[in-house]
Amino acid sequence: MKKNILMVTFVAGCMLISSCASKKDLVNCQTENKELTGKYQDTKDRLAESNAQLAASNARVASLEEQLAESKRAYAALQGSLDKSLSNTSANNLNISKLVDQINESNQYIRHLVEVKTKSDSLNMVLTNNLTRSLSKEEMKEVDVQVLKGVVYISLADNMLYRSGSYEINDRAAETLSKIAKIIMDYKDYDVLVEGNTDNVPISRENIRNNWDLSCLRASSVVQYLQNHYGVDPKRLTAGGRGEYNPITNNNTELGKQRNRRTQIIITPKLDQFMELIEQAPEN
Structure with missing residues (x-):
């Protein structure tokens, strides 16, 4: 009896000890499982992040490859242009040489124009001075002298x-015409046109039909006055009315x-007279 009791007690102790050991293992397993689950999730998250980075890297690689291809195409085009430029070097040098020659010719022409303009201005100044040297200030108020391209307009x-x-x-005109006649006589190679002009008011006088007649008659009067009073060669004179x-x-x-209402005396030097006047032109 006592032996049976001891056996039961021993079995119960063993069962109790076994029960305590299994519970501890379970707790350990649960803890380990929890840790493993956390590590798994962390690894899964890192894998997803790595996949995203890989996809971005692949996209950048594709973009760089496209840029590389475009750079190769651009390089090929530039190389082609360079080859073409090198092949045309001789022709380009020839064109540049021709361009330089044209520029030099243009510069020479411009210098020529400047010289001609300077001579023309000097000639105009000589003619103006010669024609106005004898006129008083009062006379100059009613006398307009212009020189255009070597032609004198008084x-x-x-x-x-x-x-x-x-x-x-009239009597007042005699003194002024005498001075103009002296200029005309000094330059015997000049041709002289006397031109009458009127305003638009119709004239009504006996033997004068209209302003045409009046302008022509006035020009004729000046021409005959220069001829008869100052001995100007009539072959040099022309009378006209406008x-x-x-x-x-x-x-x-x-x-x-x-x-x-004016009379113009237009004095035109001939070529040899031009040359003499050019020689007289003052240096600038």
Whole structure:
């Protein structure tokens, strides 16, 4: 009996000890499982991140490969252009040489134009000085002298030359015409055109039909005065009239009409006279 009790007690102890050991193992297993589960999730997250980085890297590689291909195409195009440029070097050098020659020719032409302009200005100054040297300040107020391309234009107001409403030369004109005649006589190779001009007011006088007649008669009076009083060769003289059809301003005002009523003496040097005057031109 006592033996049986001891046996039961021993078995119960063994079972108790076995039960305690199994519970501890279970706890250990659960803890280990939890750690492994955490490590698995962490590894899974890192794998996903690595896959994303790999995909981005693959995309960058593809982009770089495309850029490399584009660079190769650009290089090939540049190489082609360089080869073409090198092959055309001789032709380009020849073209540059021709361009330099053209520039030099242009520069020479420009210098020539400047010299001609300088001579022309000097010639105009000589002619102007010669034509105005004898005129007083009062006379210069009613005498307009211009030199254009070697041709001299002397414009005289009608009241300086003619009697009012007439084509007859007045006494006041004698002194001015004598000075102009002296210039004409000094330069015997000049041709002289005397040109009459009027305003647009119709004239009504016996033996004068219109402004054409008046302008021609006034020009004729000056030509004959230069011939008869100062001995100007009539072969050098031409008389002409332009009536009211060559105004220098409008006829809307009295001042405008007065300016249009004028006689122009146009003096044209011939070629040899031009050359003499050029030699006289002052140095700049």
